[in-house]
Amino acid sequence: MNVRTQQRVAVTILFLCTVLVVLPVLIVLAIITYKGMSALSFEFIFGMPENGMNAGGIFPALLGTIYLVTGAVLFAVPLGVLSAIYLVEYSKDNAVSRLIKLAIVNLAGVPSVVYGLFGLGVFVAFFGFGVSILSGSLTLGIMILPVIITASREALESVPSSFRTVSFSLGASRWQTIRHAVLPHALPGILTGTILGLGRASGETAPILFTVAAFYLPTLPESVFDQTMALPYHLYVISTQVPGIREDFRFGTALVLLLLVLILNLTAIILRYRFRKKKRW
Amino acid sequence: MTIRKLREWCIERLVFLSGITSIVIVVLIFVFLLKEGLAVFGHVGVLQFLFGSNWYPISDPPQFGALPLIIGSVFVTLGAAVISVPLGVASALYVAEIAPKRTKEILKAGIELLAAIPSVVIGFIGMVTLGPAIKSLFGLPTGLTALTGSITLAFMALPTIVSIAEDAITAVPRQYREAAAAMGATTWQTTWRIVAYAARPGMLAAVMLGIGRVIGETMAVMMVTGNAALIPHSILQPVRTLTATIAAEMGETVQGGDHYAALFAIGIVLFVITFAINGVAELYLHRTTRR
Numbered sequence: 201m202n203v204r205t206q207q208r209v210a211v212t213i214l215f216l217c218t219v220l221v222v223l224p225v226l227i228v229l230a231i232i233t234y235k236g237m238s239a240l241s242f243e244f245i246f247g248m249p250e251n252g253m254n255a256g257g258i259f260p261a262l263l264g265t266i267y268l269v270t271g272a273v274l275f276a277v278p279l280g281v282l283s284a285i286y287l288v289e290y291s292k293d294n295a296v297s298r299l300i301k302l303a304i305v306n307l308a309g310v311p312s313v314v315y316g317l318f319g320l321g322v323f324v325a326f327f328g329f330g331v332s333i334l335s336g337s338l339t340l341g342i343m344i345l346p347v348i349i350t351a352s353r354e355a356l357e358s359v360p361s362s363f364r365t366v367s368f369s370l371g372a373s374r375w376q377t378i379r380h381a382v383l384p385h386a387l388p389g390i391l392t393g394t395i396l397g398l399g400r401a402s403g404e405t406a407p408i409l410f411t412v413a414a415f416y417l418p419t420l421p422e423s424v425f426d427q428t429m430a431l432p433y434h435l436y437v438i439s440t441q442v443p444g445i446r447e448d449f450r451f452g453t454a455l456v457l458l459l460l461v462l463i464l465n466l467t468a469i470i471l472r473y474r475f476r477k478k479k480r481w
Numbered sequence: 482m483t484i485r486k487l488r489e490w491c492i493e494r495l496v497f498l499s500g501i502t503s504i505v506i507v508v509l510i511f512v513f514l515l516k517e518g519l520a521v522f523g524h525v526g527v528l529q530f531l532f533g534s535n536w537y538p539i540s541d542p543p544q545f546g547a548l549p550l551i552i553g554s555v556f557v558t559l560g561a562a563v564i565s566v567p568l569g570v571a572s573a574l575y576v577a578e579i580a581p582k583r584t585k586e587i588l589k590a591g592i593e594l595l596a597a598i599p600s601v602v603i604g605f606i607g608m609v610t611l612g613p614a615i616k617s618l619f620g621l622p623t624g625l626t627a628l629t630g631s632i633t634l635a636f637m638a639l640p641t642i643v644s645i646a647e648d649a650i651t652a653v654p655r656q657y658r659e660a661a662a663a664m665g666a667t668t669w670q671t672t673w674r675i676v677a678y679a680a681r682p683g684m685l686a687a688v689m690l691g692i693g694r695v696i697g698e699t700m701a702v703m704m705v706t707g708n709a710a711l712i713p714h715s716i717l718q719p720v721r722t723l724t725a726t727i728a729a730e731m732g733e734t735v736q737g738g739d740h741y742a743a744l745f746a747i748g749i750v751l752f753v754i755t756f757a758i759n760g761v762a763e764l765y766l767h768r769t770t771r772r
Contacts, residue, residue, distance in 0.1 A: 207669040211579055217571035218580075221639050222591040228598060228606050279499050286500025290493065296501070302763065303503035309690070309759035310510065310752065311697025312600075313724045316731075317748040321513040325736060342506055349503065373485060375492045403599025406699040406724075410731050432601045432700075439605050440704055454602050465597040469590060 232454050239452025253416065253438055254446055258453055260420055264333075264428030265460070267421065268408065269401040271337025272344060277394055279341075280348030287349075288356040289378050308346040312406040315343045319411040334424040336412025343407050344397035351393020355386035388475040392468045399464035403457065405432040415441070431457045514752055518745030520737075521545060530746060536710040538730060538740045545743045547750070549712045553627070553720035554696060556713055557706060560631025561638055561695045566688050568635070569642030570677075573687070576643065577650040578672045589644075596640030604704030607633040612705060619717055625707035627720045633705050634698055638691035645690055645766075649683020650676055686765035693758040697751065699724040723747050 247257025283300075291297040319339030329335045359382050367381035368374075405413075413433035421428040435453045438445040522530065525545050533546020576588050608625070611632060616624030653676050661671040677684070707719025708729060721729075727744045734741040 203667055203670070207667040210669040210673070211575075214571050214575035214579060217568050218575040218588060221568055221572045221636075221643060222588060222595070224636050225591050225595045225598070228603070231606060231610065232602070279502055282496050282499030283502055286496045290496055291500065300500055300503050302760070303507045305763050306507055306756055306759050307503055309693050309697070309755045311699065311724055311755055313699040313727050314510065314514070314697070314748050314752050314755075317517075317727065317745055318510045318513055320731070321517050321745070322509065326513070345503065345506070373489050375489055399597055403597075403601070405599070405601045406728055409728055432599055435605060436601050436700060436704070439608065450605070454605050457599060458602055461597055461599055462594065465594065469593065 229458070232451055232458055235448065236451035236453075236455030239446075239448040240455065244449075244452055245456065248418075249416065253442060254444075254449065258431070258434060258456065260417060261429040261431045261434035261453075262456065263420060264413075265402050265431040267333055267428060268336050268340055268412065268430060269398050271333060271424070272340035272401045273394060273398055275338055275341035276345050276348050276397060277390075280345050280393075281352045281390055283345075283349050284352030284356055285378060288353055289374070289382065304346050304349055307342075308350075312343065312404055313409075315339055315407040316410050318342070319407060324411055330425060331410070331412060331427055332425045333412055333421060333428050336408045336428075336430075337424075339407045339411045340401040340404060343404065344401050347397045347400060348390075348393050351396065352386070352390045355389025355393070356382060358389065359385045388471060392472045392475075395464050395468040395471070399461050399468070402464070403432055403461045405430075405436055408433060431460070511752065514745055514749045518742055518747075518749050521739060521742035521746045524739050524742075530743075531750075534712055536726075538743060539733070543739060543743075545739070545746075547723070547743075547747060549710050550721055550723045550726050550747065551750075552712055553706070553710075554722040554724070556627040556716060556720055557630040557634060557702060557722055558692060558695050560628060560716055561634040562688075562692055564631060564635035565638040565642055565691060565695075569639050569687070569691060570646055570684060572639075573643045573646035573650060573684070574672055574677060577647045578676060579668065589647075592640050592643050595636065596644075600637065600698060600701040601704070603633060603637060604701035607701060607705040615717075621717055623707055623719060625705055625719055627706060627713055627716045627718060630702050630706035630720070630722070631716070633701050634695045637698055637701060638695045641694050642687045642691035645687035646680070646684045649680040649687060649766075652683065653679045682765040686762040689758050689762040689765070693755050693762070696758070697724060697755055699728050703728055723751055727751075 244257045245262065246259050248259060250256035287297060287300060291300075316339065319335055319342075323329045323335035323338050324331055329338075363381045363385065364377055367377040372380070408430055412427060413430050414427040415429075415437055417427065417429055431453070435450070435457055438453060439450050525533065530545055530547055531551070532548050533544065534548045535544040535546045536549050537544040572588075572592075576585055576592075580588060607629060611629050612624035614624065615621065615626060615629050657675050657679055658671055661675045666675070702722050703725035706721060706725065708721045708725060709719040710721045710726065711718075713720045727747055730740065731744055734744065
């Protein structure tokens with residue numbers, strides 16, 4: 201084969217492989233949208249499930265997911281941002297900071313079901329929170345911690361060191377410098393990370409299986425110690441555990457979950473893109 | 482002045498404590514898995530647990546041999562690796578080296594979206610589309626097999642493999658490409674023989690992290706592999722993975738019971754495997770960035 205043909209063939213093959221990677225995204229989106237659209241209605245989104253989940257809506261599951269991810273973010277964002285501040289602004293390159301970085305990498309790789317076990321062992325059993333929104337939120341919060349820390353670290357590191365130098369030279373303390381000269385500029389990046397964390401938390405099922413998720417509840421949760429239904433678990437239940445659920449309901453639930461997650465992710469992608477463009481240093 | 486110093490001191494402590502949370506959590510995860518899981522080894526020996534071929538947790542007496550589950554995980558993971566590694570490396574090379582800038586942005590966004598799709602949604606789609614397809618293609622009694630799991634999981638590993646491999650490829654110094662071009666190499670020759678070669682450690686790390694993701698994946702694999710805790714003889718049989726076993730059976734256990742402990746022991750196995758994979762991958766990743 202001559203070099204030119206070789207080049208052309210190779211590039212074509214690489215291109216086809218890439219298409220094969222990206223195409224399923226479109227197919228999944230297309231199938232779910234096509235088959236789920238007909239189920240979407242005001243009643244489906246804001247109604248209670250009726251008649252063995254074969255009528256009515258998915259409101260308790262949607263609301264439950266919103267509660268859970270809100271709790272997760274309330275827990276993970278302050279902790280994650282402070283942790284990133286430690287790594288970027290305070291720590292030197294020593295054994296402790298290397299160990300922290302290694303721990304973050306490993307946390308990001310822990311299987312989601314192991315987080316579920318951890319939540320069950322620690323929050324449900326050891327702290328006695330029981331199977332509750334509190335336990336589920338904390339478990340999800342710990343799971344998204346690496347996402348938040350990594351995004352916040354990148355955001356803090358991208359703030360030029362001259363900003364800090366100037367602030368110090370004006371007599372500001374370390375915390376004043378971080379608070380007024382560094383954090384404001386890192387905020388967009390932190391926000392992006394937070395939204396990505398929200399997206400991740402709202403789609404996860406395994407961590408909430410044993411810590412909070414309920415098969416079916418006739419009423420909405422009233423306190424953080426109540427169980428709740430959740431959207432991803434609801435999809436799992438109606439597609440595998442309960443036979444004979446209407447097809448459009450299953451696809452409709454998948455569509456709502458997918459839309460929720462994709463809107464969050466797209467927001468993050470767009471935010472990141474715009475701030476990158478706007479940056480002037 | 483002293484108040485200011487005191488405040489600085491307090492904040493510094495607080496920041497430090499937050500900083501080490503990650504370490505604390507990793508240690509806590511391990512401690513709690515051990516605390517809840519070790520009890521099962523009073524019941525069965527470690528070797529009997531890892532290599533016993535009967536997983537009958539609710540028969541009397543219960544049998545906790547995790548080998549069928551381990552083999553199930555290995556089957557599904559190997560299958561997914563065979564599909565996703567070549568595809569992932571090829572698309573990373575395409576995205577990093579060949580695609581024009583605009584196409585590149587679109588492809589990267591597409592891959593990022595694939596990573597964002599919740600695993601339960603991927604499992605659902607695999608169940609309703611891929612399962613029936615495999616059933617009729619091979620004339621099987623059920624379409625929920627190890628192969629179905631492998632294909633599904635391959636797509637969940639791809640975003641990890643592509644994005645990390647792409648970073649590694651982009652990190653190869655430009656001089657390498659220029660030198661190759663100056664010697665008359667085509668884009669393909671440069672990409673394959675120079676750039677891909679130089680990016681090997683990073684690509685290896687990408688593959689490992691992708692495989693780590695596959696081993697730990699739970700919901701999708703539980704929905705598409707048919708959930709039979711038996712040692713499979715072919716990739717066209719239903720299997721059950723380590724992760725799926727925990728997720729499927731934890732609901733039926735009594736807290737503190739043998740079955741409960743056995744599932745935590747599976748958690749230990751998973752934690753150790755993913756810990757090792759991530760640790761080694763991290764080493765290789767550093768090897769590329771240091772250059």
